[in-house]
Amino acid sequence: MKAFANFRSTFKPAAFDFSLAENEGVLDPETSTNYEAGVKARAFDGAADFEASLFSMDMQNIVTPTVVNNLPALTNGGATHLSGVELAADLRLAHSNFVRASYSAHDATFGDYLYSFDGVSNTQLDGKRFEMSAKSLWSLGFSHAPERGFIASVNANHVGDRYLNKRNTALAPAYETIDASIGFRTARAEYRLDGRNLGDRRDAVAESEFGDAQYYRMTPRTIRAGVALHY
Structure with missing residues:
Protein backbone atom coordinates (compact mmCIF):
# COMPACT_ATOMS: atom_id res chain seq x y z
CA MET A 1 0.00 0.00 0.00
CA LYS A 2 1.18 3.51 -0.79
CA ALA A 3 -0.16 6.76 0.62
CA PHE A 4 0.12 10.14 -1.05
CA ALA A 5 -0.74 13.74 -0.24
CA ASN A 6 -0.11 17.07 -1.88
CA PHE A 7 -0.84 20.75 -1.51
CA ARG A 8 -0.84 23.24 -4.37
CA SER A 9 -1.27 26.98 -4.44
CA THR A 10 -1.66 28.40 -7.94
CA PHE A 11 -1.69 31.89 -9.35
CA LYS A 12 -2.97 32.91 -12.77
CA PRO A 13 -1.78 36.35 -13.93
CA ALA A 14 -4.38 39.05 -14.31
CA ALA A 15 -6.36 38.95 -17.54
CA PHE A 16 -7.00 42.00 -19.71
CA ASP A 17 -10.46 42.40 -21.19
CA PHE A 18 -10.06 43.35 -24.87
CA SER A 19 -13.81 43.61 -25.47
CA LEU A 20 -15.48 46.77 -26.78
CA ALA A 21 -17.48 47.30 -23.60
CA GLU A 22 -16.34 49.82 -21.02
CA ASN A 23 -14.40 48.05 -18.28
CA GLU A 24 -11.70 48.50 -15.69
CA GLY A 25 -8.99 47.07 -17.92
CA VAL A 26 -6.82 44.53 -16.13
CA LEU A 27 -8.80 42.12 -13.97
CA ASP A 28 -7.72 40.70 -10.62
CA PRO A 29 -5.55 37.56 -10.81
CA GLU A 30 -7.20 34.18 -10.30
CA THR A 31 -5.85 32.12 -7.39
CA SER A 32 -6.55 28.65 -5.99
CA THR A 33 -5.50 26.32 -3.19
CA ASN A 34 -5.81 22.55 -3.53
CA TYR A 35 -5.45 19.73 -0.98
CA GLU A 36 -5.42 16.06 -1.94
CA ALA A 37 -4.69 12.82 -0.08
CA GLY A 38 -5.24 9.15 -0.80
CA VAL A 39 -3.99 5.59 -0.88
CA LYS A 40 -3.10 3.08 -3.60
CA ALA A 41 -2.95 -0.65 -2.95
CA ARG A 42 -2.18 -3.86 -4.86
CA ALA A 43 -3.41 -7.19 -3.53
CA PHE A 44 -3.85 -10.87 -4.36
CA ASP A 45 -0.42 -11.22 -5.97
CA GLY A 46 -1.03 -8.28 -8.27
CA ALA A 47 -4.48 -9.40 -9.38
CA ALA A 48 -6.23 -6.36 -7.91
CA ASP A 49 -5.49 -2.64 -7.73
CA PHE A 50 -7.39 -0.20 -5.54
CA GLU A 51 -7.23 3.58 -5.19
CA ALA A 52 -9.07 6.05 -2.96
CA SER A 53 -8.53 9.80 -2.72
CA LEU A 54 -10.02 12.93 -1.17
CA PHE A 55 -9.63 16.45 -2.52
CA SER A 56 -10.63 20.01 -1.73
CA MET A 57 -10.08 23.11 -3.86
CA ASP A 58 -10.93 26.77 -3.34
CA MET A 59 -10.70 29.27 -6.20
CA GLN A 60 -10.84 33.06 -5.96
CA ASN A 61 -11.48 35.90 -8.45
CA ILE A 62 -12.86 33.62 -11.15
CA VAL A 63 -13.08 35.41 -14.50
CA THR A 64 -16.60 35.13 -15.94
CA PRO A 65 -18.39 36.54 -18.99
CA THR A 66 -20.88 39.37 -18.52
CA VAL A 67 -22.66 42.08 -20.49
CA VAL A 68 -21.87 45.80 -20.19
CA ASN A 69 -23.95 48.31 -22.18
CA ASN A 70 -25.26 45.44 -24.32
CA LEU A 71 -21.71 44.35 -25.18
CA PRO A 72 -19.93 41.16 -24.04
CA ALA A 73 -17.23 41.69 -21.42
CA LEU A 74 -15.28 39.91 -18.68
CA THR A 75 -15.38 40.40 -14.93
CA ASN A 76 -14.11 38.82 -11.72
CA GLY A 77 -17.05 36.78 -10.47
CA GLY A 78 -15.91 35.64 -7.05
CA ALA A 79 -15.12 32.35 -5.31
CA THR A 80 -15.88 28.67 -5.87
CA HIS A 81 -15.36 25.51 -3.80
CA LEU A 82 -14.85 21.94 -5.02
CA SER A 83 -14.46 18.86 -2.83
CA GLY A 84 -15.07 15.16 -3.16
CA VAL A 85 -13.97 11.55 -2.94
CA GLU A 86 -12.92 9.21 -5.75
CA LEU A 87 -12.67 5.40 -5.63
CA ALA A 88 -11.42 2.95 -8.26
CA ALA A 89 -10.75 -0.80 -8.50
CA ASP A 90 -9.18 -2.93 -11.23
CA LEU A 91 -9.42 -6.75 -11.05
CA ARG A 92 -7.47 -9.10 -13.31
CA LEU A 93 -9.28 -12.45 -13.41
CA ALA A 94 -8.35 -15.77 -14.99
CA HIS A 95 -8.44 -16.38 -18.74
CA SER A 96 -7.72 -12.74 -19.70
CA ASN A 97 -10.85 -11.34 -18.07
CA PHE A 98 -10.85 -7.91 -16.42
CA VAL A 99 -13.31 -5.98 -14.25
CA ARG A 100 -13.01 -2.24 -13.64
CA ALA A 101 -15.15 -0.04 -11.41
CA SER A 102 -15.02 3.58 -10.29
CA TYR A 103 -17.12 5.93 -8.18
CA SER A 104 -16.84 9.62 -7.38
CA ALA A 105 -18.88 12.02 -5.27
CA HIS A 106 -18.37 15.72 -5.93
CA ASP A 107 -19.56 18.86 -4.18
CA ALA A 108 -19.00 21.81 -6.51
CA THR A 109 -20.57 25.04 -5.25
CA PHE A 110 -20.22 28.78 -5.64
CA GLY A 111 -18.84 30.81 -2.76
CA ASP A 112 -19.13 34.60 -2.60
CA TYR A 113 -19.95 34.82 -6.30
CA LEU A 114 -21.76 37.66 -8.09
CA TYR A 115 -23.10 37.11 -11.60
CA SER A 116 -25.08 39.42 -13.86
CA PHE A 117 -27.80 37.62 -15.80
CA ASP A 118 -29.32 40.73 -17.35
CA GLY A 119 -26.28 42.99 -17.64
CA VAL A 120 -27.75 45.38 -15.07
CA SER A 121 -27.94 43.85 -11.59
CA ASN A 122 -25.79 41.20 -9.90
CA THR A 123 -27.16 37.99 -8.37
CA GLN A 124 -25.44 36.35 -5.39
CA LEU A 125 -24.86 32.64 -6.10
CA ASP A 126 -23.31 31.66 -2.74
CA GLY A 127 -24.16 28.01 -1.99
CA LYS A 128 -25.53 27.22 -5.46
CA ARG A 129 -24.20 24.15 -7.29
Missing part, protein backbone atom coordinates in the same frame (compact mmCIF):
# COMPACT_ATOMS: atom_id res chain seq x y z
CA PHE A 130 -22.17 24.56 -10.49
CA GLU A 131 -24.27 24.16 -13.58
CA MET A 132 -23.79 20.81 -15.40
CA SER A 133 -21.88 19.39 -12.40
CA ALA A 134 -23.18 15.99 -11.26
CA LYS A 135 -22.85 15.08 -7.59
CA SER A 136 -22.18 11.41 -8.31
CA LEU A 137 -20.57 9.44 -11.11
CA TRP A 138 -19.88 5.73 -11.42
CA SER A 139 -18.76 3.24 -14.02
CA LEU A 140 -18.56 -0.55 -14.22
CA GLY A 141 -16.90 -2.47 -17.00
CA PHE A 142 -15.99 -6.03 -18.00
CA SER A 143 -13.61 -7.03 -20.76
CA HIS A 144 -12.25 -10.24 -22.23
CA ALA A 145 -8.93 -9.39 -23.87
CA PRO A 146 -6.59 -12.27 -24.70
CA GLU A 147 -3.57 -11.68 -26.93
CA ARG A 148 -5.15 -13.88 -29.63
CA GLY A 149 -8.73 -14.82 -30.40
CA PHE A 150 -12.15 -13.43 -29.54
CA ILE A 151 -12.29 -10.14 -27.56
CA ALA A 152 -15.25 -8.31 -26.05
CA SER A 153 -16.11 -5.59 -23.57
CA VAL A 154 -19.13 -3.91 -22.01
CA ASN A 155 -19.19 -0.73 -19.90
CA ALA A 156 -21.95 1.00 -17.97
CA ASN A 157 -21.67 4.67 -16.96
CA HIS A 158 -23.86 6.68 -14.60
CA VAL A 159 -24.12 10.48 -14.35
CA GLY A 160 -26.09 11.86 -11.42
CA ASP A 161 -28.57 14.71 -11.48
CA ARG A 162 -27.23 18.19 -12.22
CA TYR A 163 -28.55 21.70 -12.61
CA LEU A 164 -28.69 23.20 -16.08
CA ASN A 165 -28.26 26.78 -14.90
CA LYS A 166 -26.41 28.85 -12.32
CA ARG A 167 -29.64 29.79 -10.51
CA ASN A 168 -30.28 26.07 -9.81
CA THR A 169 -33.87 26.28 -11.00
CA ALA A 170 -33.69 23.57 -13.71
CA LEU A 171 -32.66 20.13 -12.41
CA ALA A 172 -31.84 17.49 -15.03
CA PRO A 173 -32.33 13.84 -13.94
CA ALA A 174 -29.58 11.24 -13.73
CA TYR A 175 -28.90 8.99 -16.71
CA GLU A 176 -26.90 5.90 -17.69
CA THR A 177 -25.13 4.89 -20.89
CA ILE A 178 -23.91 1.54 -22.19
CA ASP A 179 -20.89 0.96 -24.46
CA ALA A 180 -19.88 -2.43 -25.88
CA SER A 181 -17.44 -3.94 -28.36
CA ILE A 182 -16.58 -7.28 -29.92
CA GLY A 183 -13.66 -8.31 -32.09
CA PHE A 184 -11.01 -10.83 -33.01
CA ARG A 185 -7.23 -10.65 -32.67
CA THR A 186 -4.60 -12.42 -34.73
CA ALA A 187 -0.84 -12.07 -34.77
CA ARG A 188 -1.02 -9.41 -37.49
CA ALA A 189 -4.42 -7.74 -37.15
CA GLU A 190 -7.33 -6.82 -34.91
CA TYR A 191 -10.92 -6.64 -36.20
CA ARG A 192 -13.40 -4.67 -34.07
CA LEU A 193 -17.02 -3.59 -33.91
CA ASP A 194 -17.63 -0.85 -31.32
CA GLY A 195 -20.91 0.58 -30.09
CA ARG A 196 -21.16 3.79 -28.06
CA ASN A 197 -24.24 5.07 -26.22
CA LEU A 198 -26.24 2.02 -27.24
CA GLY A 199 -29.33 3.34 -25.44
CA ASP A 200 -29.21 6.47 -27.64
CA ARG A 201 -29.40 8.92 -24.74
CA ARG A 202 -29.48 12.57 -25.82
CA ASP A 203 -29.11 14.33 -22.47
CA ALA A 204 -27.54 17.78 -22.19
CA VAL A 205 -23.84 17.37 -21.41
CA ALA A 206 -22.31 20.85 -21.82
CA GLU A 207 -23.34 24.48 -22.08
CA SER A 208 -23.15 26.19 -25.45
CA GLU A 209 -20.99 29.28 -25.79
CA PHE A 210 -23.61 30.82 -28.09
CA GLY A 211 -26.04 31.92 -25.37
CA ASP A 212 -27.87 31.21 -22.12
CA ALA A 213 -30.13 28.15 -21.89
CA GLN A 214 -28.46 26.53 -24.91
CA TYR A 215 -26.73 23.17 -24.55
CA TYR A 216 -24.78 20.54 -26.41
CA ARG A 217 -26.46 17.13 -26.30
CA MET A 218 -24.78 13.79 -25.95
CA THR A 219 -23.56 12.22 -29.19
CA PRO A 220 -26.24 9.77 -30.43
CA ARG A 221 -25.78 6.02 -30.73
CA THR A 222 -22.66 5.30 -32.75
CA ILE A 223 -21.54 1.99 -34.31
CA ARG A 224 -18.06 1.73 -35.82
CA ALA A 225 -16.16 -1.10 -37.48
CA GLY A 226 -12.40 -1.07 -37.80
CA VAL A 227 -9.29 -3.05 -38.60
CA ALA A 228 -5.87 -2.45 -37.02
CA LEU A 229 -2.82 -3.99 -38.69
CA HIS A 230 0.36 -4.74 -36.73
CA TYR A 231 3.75 -4.55 -38.43
Whole structure:
Protein backbone atom coordinates (compact mmCIF):
# COMPACT_ATOMS: atom_id res chain seq x y z
CA MET A 1 0.00 0.00 0.00
CA LYS A 2 1.18 3.51 -0.79
CA ALA A 3 -0.16 6.76 0.62
CA PHE A 4 0.12 10.14 -1.05
CA ALA A 5 -0.74 13.74 -0.24
CA ASN A 6 -0.11 17.07 -1.88
CA PHE A 7 -0.84 20.75 -1.51
CA ARG A 8 -0.84 23.24 -4.37
CA SER A 9 -1.27 26.98 -4.44
CA THR A 10 -1.66 28.40 -7.94
CA PHE A 11 -1.69 31.89 -9.35
CA LYS A 12 -2.97 32.91 -12.77
CA PRO A 13 -1.78 36.35 -13.93
CA ALA A 14 -4.38 39.05 -14.31
CA ALA A 15 -6.36 38.95 -17.54
CA PHE A 16 -7.00 42.00 -19.71
CA ASP A 17 -10.46 42.40 -21.19
CA PHE A 18 -10.06 43.35 -24.87
CA SER A 19 -13.81 43.61 -25.47
CA LEU A 20 -15.48 46.77 -26.78
CA ALA A 21 -17.48 47.30 -23.60
CA GLU A 22 -16.34 49.82 -21.02
CA ASN A 23 -14.40 48.05 -18.28
CA GLU A 24 -11.70 48.50 -15.69
CA GLY A 25 -8.99 47.07 -17.92
CA VAL A 26 -6.82 44.53 -16.13
CA LEU A 27 -8.80 42.12 -13.97
CA ASP A 28 -7.72 40.70 -10.62
CA PRO A 29 -5.55 37.56 -10.81
CA GLU A 30 -7.20 34.18 -10.30
CA THR A 31 -5.85 32.12 -7.39
CA SER A 32 -6.55 28.65 -5.99
CA THR A 33 -5.50 26.32 -3.19
CA ASN A 34 -5.81 22.55 -3.53
CA TYR A 35 -5.45 19.73 -0.98
CA GLU A 36 -5.42 16.06 -1.94
CA ALA A 37 -4.69 12.82 -0.08
CA GLY A 38 -5.24 9.15 -0.80
CA VAL A 39 -3.99 5.59 -0.88
CA LYS A 40 -3.10 3.08 -3.60
CA ALA A 41 -2.95 -0.65 -2.95
CA ARG A 42 -2.18 -3.86 -4.86
CA ALA A 43 -3.41 -7.19 -3.53
CA PHE A 44 -3.85 -10.87 -4.36
CA ASP A 45 -0.42 -11.22 -5.97
CA GLY A 46 -1.03 -8.28 -8.27
CA ALA A 47 -4.48 -9.40 -9.38
CA ALA A 48 -6.23 -6.36 -7.91
CA ASP A 49 -5.49 -2.64 -7.73
CA PHE A 50 -7.39 -0.20 -5.54
CA GLU A 51 -7.23 3.58 -5.19
CA ALA A 52 -9.07 6.05 -2.96
CA SER A 53 -8.53 9.80 -2.72
CA LEU A 54 -10.02 12.93 -1.17
CA PHE A 55 -9.63 16.45 -2.52
CA SER A 56 -10.63 20.01 -1.73
CA MET A 57 -10.08 23.11 -3.86
CA ASP A 58 -10.93 26.77 -3.34
CA MET A 59 -10.70 29.27 -6.20
CA GLN A 60 -10.84 33.06 -5.96
CA ASN A 61 -11.48 35.90 -8.45
CA ILE A 62 -12.86 33.62 -11.15
CA VAL A 63 -13.08 35.41 -14.50
CA THR A 64 -16.60 35.13 -15.94
CA PRO A 65 -18.39 36.54 -18.99
CA THR A 66 -20.88 39.37 -18.52
CA VAL A 67 -22.66 42.08 -20.49
CA VAL A 68 -21.87 45.80 -20.19
CA ASN A 69 -23.95 48.31 -22.18
CA ASN A 70 -25.26 45.44 -24.32
CA LEU A 71 -21.71 44.35 -25.18
CA PRO A 72 -19.93 41.16 -24.04
CA ALA A 73 -17.23 41.69 -21.42
CA LEU A 74 -15.28 39.91 -18.68
CA THR A 75 -15.38 40.40 -14.93
CA ASN A 76 -14.11 38.82 -11.72
CA GLY A 77 -17.05 36.78 -10.47
CA GLY A 78 -15.91 35.64 -7.05
CA ALA A 79 -15.12 32.35 -5.31
CA THR A 80 -15.88 28.67 -5.87
CA HIS A 81 -15.36 25.51 -3.80
CA LEU A 82 -14.85 21.94 -5.02
CA SER A 83 -14.46 18.86 -2.83
CA GLY A 84 -15.07 15.16 -3.16
CA VAL A 85 -13.97 11.55 -2.94
CA GLU A 86 -12.92 9.21 -5.75
CA LEU A 87 -12.67 5.40 -5.63
CA ALA A 88 -11.42 2.95 -8.26
CA ALA A 89 -10.75 -0.80 -8.50
CA ASP A 90 -9.18 -2.93 -11.23
CA LEU A 91 -9.42 -6.75 -11.05
CA ARG A 92 -7.47 -9.10 -13.31
CA LEU A 93 -9.28 -12.45 -13.41
CA ALA A 94 -8.35 -15.77 -14.99
CA HIS A 95 -8.44 -16.38 -18.74
CA SER A 96 -7.72 -12.74 -19.70
CA ASN A 97 -10.85 -11.34 -18.07
CA PHE A 98 -10.85 -7.91 -16.42
CA VAL A 99 -13.31 -5.98 -14.25
CA ARG A 100 -13.01 -2.24 -13.64
CA ALA A 101 -15.15 -0.04 -11.41
CA SER A 102 -15.02 3.58 -10.29
CA TYR A 103 -17.12 5.93 -8.18
CA SER A 104 -16.84 9.62 -7.38
CA ALA A 105 -18.88 12.02 -5.27
CA HIS A 106 -18.37 15.72 -5.93
CA ASP A 107 -19.56 18.86 -4.18
CA ALA A 108 -19.00 21.81 -6.51
CA THR A 109 -20.57 25.04 -5.25
CA PHE A 110 -20.22 28.78 -5.64
CA GLY A 111 -18.84 30.81 -2.76
CA ASP A 112 -19.13 34.60 -2.60
CA TYR A 113 -19.95 34.82 -6.30
CA LEU A 114 -21.76 37.66 -8.09
CA TYR A 115 -23.10 37.11 -11.60
CA SER A 116 -25.08 39.42 -13.86
CA PHE A 117 -27.80 37.62 -15.80
CA ASP A 118 -29.32 40.73 -17.35
CA GLY A 119 -26.28 42.99 -17.64
CA VAL A 120 -27.75 45.38 -15.07
CA SER A 121 -27.94 43.85 -11.59
CA ASN A 122 -25.79 41.20 -9.90
CA THR A 123 -27.16 37.99 -8.37
CA GLN A 124 -25.44 36.35 -5.39
CA LEU A 125 -24.86 32.64 -6.10
CA ASP A 126 -23.31 31.66 -2.74
CA GLY A 127 -24.16 28.01 -1.99
CA LYS A 128 -25.53 27.22 -5.46
CA ARG A 129 -24.20 24.15 -7.29
CA PHE A 130 -22.17 24.56 -10.49
CA GLU A 131 -24.27 24.16 -13.58
CA MET A 132 -23.79 20.81 -15.40
CA SER A 133 -21.88 19.39 -12.40
CA ALA A 134 -23.18 15.99 -11.26
CA LYS A 135 -22.85 15.08 -7.59
CA SER A 136 -22.18 11.41 -8.31
CA LEU A 137 -20.57 9.44 -11.11
CA TRP A 138 -19.88 5.73 -11.42
CA SER A 139 -18.76 3.24 -14.02
CA LEU A 140 -18.56 -0.55 -14.22
CA GLY A 141 -16.90 -2.47 -17.00
CA PHE A 142 -15.99 -6.03 -18.00
CA SER A 143 -13.61 -7.03 -20.76
CA HIS A 144 -12.25 -10.24 -22.23
CA ALA A 145 -8.93 -9.39 -23.87
CA PRO A 146 -6.59 -12.27 -24.70
CA GLU A 147 -3.57 -11.68 -26.93
CA ARG A 148 -5.15 -13.88 -29.63
CA GLY A 149 -8.73 -14.82 -30.40
CA PHE A 150 -12.15 -13.43 -29.54
CA ILE A 151 -12.29 -10.14 -27.56
CA ALA A 152 -15.25 -8.31 -26.05
CA SER A 153 -16.11 -5.59 -23.57
CA VAL A 154 -19.13 -3.91 -22.01
CA ASN A 155 -19.19 -0.73 -19.90
CA ALA A 156 -21.95 1.00 -17.97
CA ASN A 157 -21.67 4.67 -16.96
CA HIS A 158 -23.86 6.68 -14.60
CA VAL A 159 -24.12 10.48 -14.35
CA GLY A 160 -26.09 11.86 -11.42
CA ASP A 161 -28.57 14.71 -11.48
CA ARG A 162 -27.23 18.19 -12.22
CA TYR A 163 -28.55 21.70 -12.61
CA LEU A 164 -28.69 23.20 -16.08
CA ASN A 165 -28.26 26.78 -14.90
CA LYS A 166 -26.41 28.85 -12.32
CA ARG A 167 -29.64 29.79 -10.51
CA ASN A 168 -30.28 26.07 -9.81
CA THR A 169 -33.87 26.28 -11.00
CA ALA A 170 -33.69 23.57 -13.71
CA LEU A 171 -32.66 20.13 -12.41
CA ALA A 172 -31.84 17.49 -15.03
CA PRO A 173 -32.33 13.84 -13.94
CA ALA A 174 -29.58 11.24 -13.73
CA TYR A 175 -28.90 8.99 -16.71
CA GLU A 176 -26.90 5.90 -17.69
CA THR A 177 -25.13 4.89 -20.89
CA ILE A 178 -23.91 1.54 -22.19
CA ASP A 179 -20.89 0.96 -24.46
CA ALA A 180 -19.88 -2.43 -25.88
CA SER A 181 -17.44 -3.94 -28.36
CA ILE A 182 -16.58 -7.28 -29.92
CA GLY A 183 -13.66 -8.31 -32.09
CA PHE A 184 -11.01 -10.83 -33.01
CA ARG A 185 -7.23 -10.65 -32.67
CA THR A 186 -4.60 -12.42 -34.73
CA ALA A 187 -0.84 -12.07 -34.77
CA ARG A 188 -1.02 -9.41 -37.49
CA ALA A 189 -4.42 -7.74 -37.15
CA GLU A 190 -7.33 -6.82 -34.91
CA TYR A 191 -10.92 -6.64 -36.20
CA ARG A 192 -13.40 -4.67 -34.07
CA LEU A 193 -17.02 -3.59 -33.91
CA ASP A 194 -17.63 -0.85 -31.32
CA GLY A 195 -20.91 0.58 -30.09
CA ARG A 196 -21.16 3.79 -28.06
CA ASN A 197 -24.24 5.07 -26.22
CA LEU A 198 -26.24 2.02 -27.24
CA GLY A 199 -29.33 3.34 -25.44
CA ASP A 200 -29.21 6.47 -27.64
CA ARG A 201 -29.40 8.92 -24.74
CA ARG A 202 -29.48 12.57 -25.82
CA ASP A 203 -29.11 14.33 -22.47
CA ALA A 204 -27.54 17.78 -22.19
CA VAL A 205 -23.84 17.37 -21.41
CA ALA A 206 -22.31 20.85 -21.82
CA GLU A 207 -23.34 24.48 -22.08
CA SER A 208 -23.15 26.19 -25.45
CA GLU A 209 -20.99 29.28 -25.79
CA PHE A 210 -23.61 30.82 -28.09
CA GLY A 211 -26.04 31.92 -25.37
CA ASP A 212 -27.87 31.21 -22.12
CA ALA A 213 -30.13 28.15 -21.89
CA GLN A 214 -28.46 26.53 -24.91
CA TYR A 215 -26.73 23.17 -24.55
CA TYR A 216 -24.78 20.54 -26.41
CA ARG A 217 -26.46 17.13 -26.30
CA MET A 218 -24.78 13.79 -25.95
CA THR A 219 -23.56 12.22 -29.19
CA PRO A 220 -26.24 9.77 -30.43
CA ARG A 221 -25.78 6.02 -30.73
CA THR A 222 -22.66 5.30 -32.75
CA ILE A 223 -21.54 1.99 -34.31
CA ARG A 224 -18.06 1.73 -35.82
CA ALA A 225 -16.16 -1.10 -37.48
CA GLY A 226 -12.40 -1.07 -37.80
CA VAL A 227 -9.29 -3.05 -38.60
CA ALA A 228 -5.87 -2.45 -37.02
CA LEU A 229 -2.82 -3.99 -38.69
CA HIS A 230 0.36 -4.74 -36.73
CA TYR A 231 3.75 -4.55 -38.43
